[in-house]
Amino acid sequence: MATKVTRTIVKSVLSREQPEGAGATVRRSIGRRELRNLDPFLMLDEFSISPPAGFPDHPHRGFETVTYMLEGSMWHEDFKGHKGKIGPGDLQWMSAARGILHSEMPGTRGLSRGLQLWVNLPARHKMDEPNYQELLDENIPRANPEEGVVIKVIAGESYGVKSRVITKNPTMYVDIKMAKGKKVEQIIPKSYAGFIYTLSGTALFGGNHQKGEAHYTLVLSDNGGETIPIETTTSEAHFVIIAGEPIKEPIVQYGPFVMNTEQEIFSAMFDYERGQNGFEGASTWHSEISTMWD
Secondary structure (H helix, E strand, C coil): CCCCCECCEEEEEECCEEEECECEEEEECCCECCECCECCEEEEEEEEECCCCEEEEEEEECEEEEEEEEECCEEEEECCCCEEEECCCCEEEEECCCCEEEEEEECCCCCEEEEEEEEECCHHHCCCCCEEEEECHHHCCEECCCCCEEEEEEECEECCEECCCCCCCCEEEEEEEECCCCEEEEECCCCCEEEEEEEEECEEECCCCEEECCCEEEEECCCCCCEEEEECCCCCEEEEEEEECCCCCCCEEECCEEECCHHHHHHHHHHHHHCCCCCCCHHHCCCCHHHCCC
């Protein structure tokens, strides 16, 4: 019988607070100098905002943004007429693709906190039409492998429970809450690159029993392991596991534009400034929500 290979933790990076947007604060993990990119992921922010701070009108091209709320709520509005609000535990998977101009602002006077993940798109999908997948917390499938363990399956699969989200590049994203003294083994496809982001509590991760505390990014080994073992000992823990198939294409990023070549970046900037090729009407559009807390 073949010996099962488990993933280990090969790097641990603390996500420190930094300013972002208009008065917002984020803890950036992927996208920091110590962890610039982790193909196919471009950035992960744990954001904390209270009015009037937020992320007013700004464009995107060439990737997807995944917003997952932990507390409070967020409004979203774009120049194509889409507007909505997500609350605690809700999810928005937005594929900006060829072009989105949008605004993201807090939906409550108190603190709003969540995670925003940037997922790269393969070249063949970068100029697709934008689209959204939105799920309320109650509609996100859950796995309960044992008492004291709850796994929300945002993308991919866990313990036989499959996500409702369709991804353009193979991706898994699970939110796990574990009581003290519990163990789980999350299956991760061999070819996926990935990481764990810890939100609260402590746990031991991987075959090397790496201790993970709140606000740390733990990078998974690429040793062909099929599972990541996790154990809580001294406390409960809350964390996310995010992994995906590496795209293995050149990445050229200029702020909110992520393409494969410098020429494509120049084209994205030109299209945005001229209001063409996906950015029609961008120059005259202003969101209502960007001024809602003025």
